[in-house]
Amino acid sequence: MKHALHRILLLQLLTTLGLHALGSEIINGKKVPDNKMQFMASVQNNQNVHICGGFLINEVFVVTAAHCDRSNPTSVVLGTHNLKKVDEKMRYGVKRCKHPSYKKVEEGADIMLLKLSRKARQNKRIKPIPLPKAEIKFKNEQKCQVAGWGSTSDGKSVDELLMVVVPIVDLEACKRIWERRNFTLPENITCAGGYRTKNGFCEGDSGGPLVCNGRAAGVVSYNWNNNCQYPNMPNVYTDLPKYLPWIRKILKKNNC
Known part of the structure; x- marks a missing residue:
């Protein structure tokens, strides 16, 4: 009951602030070719329903947002761009590693690592994305x-x-x-x-x-x-x- 109350209060706060941090919607997007973005991961709950995105950074870890933790992620799917085409070989159980400073989405530190239950072997469908080597100096409108x-x-x-x-x-x-x-x-x-x-x-x-x-x-x-x-x-x-x-x-x- 206490957990449910906290969730309701948080959702009310996000609504009041105009913040919307759940779901997954790309606006004006185009279909990604199969040979691109092979690092993408679908973070899913215990009913195998997509709840968040994520991305593979090595054979063991996926990065996602810390606020996804409240949707109870239990697995990730790798190796497909089509969520209707998923077999159990593509599914990996996860252990959650939420950033210790994260409290709520509007306070930042909204990052979490998911440790896979087994190694993700690289192939033409699965390939980790490189991490930056240091700070990135963004250019306006880059x-x-x-x-x-x-x-x-x-x-x-x-x-x-x-x-x-x-x-x-x-x-x-x-x-x-x-x-x-x-x-x-x-x-x-x-x-x-x-x-x-x-x-x-x-x-x-x-x-x-x-x-x-x-x-x-x-x-x-x-x-x-x-x-x-x-x-x-x-x-x-x-x-x-x-x-x-x-x-x-x-x-x-x-x-x-």
């Missing part, structure tokens, strides 16, 4: 990509992985834009899409990667306004390079 599964802006559910190009929004400008709505963005975030463009994610496309120059640069965290009629407000991502020391520590221990 073109990056975001991908995910789920509904589109017309509310139709899709099973094919979709991808869209999103421009980076200058961080200081992004903060000022959000402050006009009386919302202070947390530390260690990146902004891209949703503002001055019709492209972006909706209801978070939670846990999916922001891909810049072929490397994982961010983790989909939240946006503003669940009707997703962009342009409106910049979309918010966890700045993945800021969490490289934590990620490397877990990868070195091979545990959390």
Whole structure:
């Protein structure tokens, strides 16, 4: 009962703030070819239903958003872009490694590692995405990509992985834009899409990667306004390079 009450209060708070961090919707996206983005992971619950996106960073770990934890992820699916074409060889049980600083989505540190129950062997369908080697100096309007599964802006559910190009929004400008709505963005975030463009994610496309120059640069965290009629407000991502020391520590221990 206590857990349920906390969940209700959190959902009420997100609604009040105009934040929507659940689900997975790519706006104005295109189908991803099978030979692209082989690192994408579908994070699923105990009913084998897609709840969040994620991305493979080595043969043992997938990155996703920490707020996906409340949807009780129990497995990930790798090696397919079509969620109607899943066999049990593609499914991996997971152990959750949520960032210790994460409390709620609007306070940041919205990142979680999922340790796979067995190694994911690389093949033409499965390939980890490289991590950045250090901090990324984004250029304003630099073109990056975001991908995910789920509904589109017309509310139709899709099973094919979709991808869209999103421009980076200058961080200081992004903060000022959000402050006009009386919302202070947390530390260690990146902004891209949703503002001055019709492209972006909706209801978070939670846990999916922001891909810049072929490397994982961010983790989909939240946006503003669940009707997703962009342009409106910049979309918010966890700045993945800021969490490289934590990620490397877990990868070195091979545990959390």
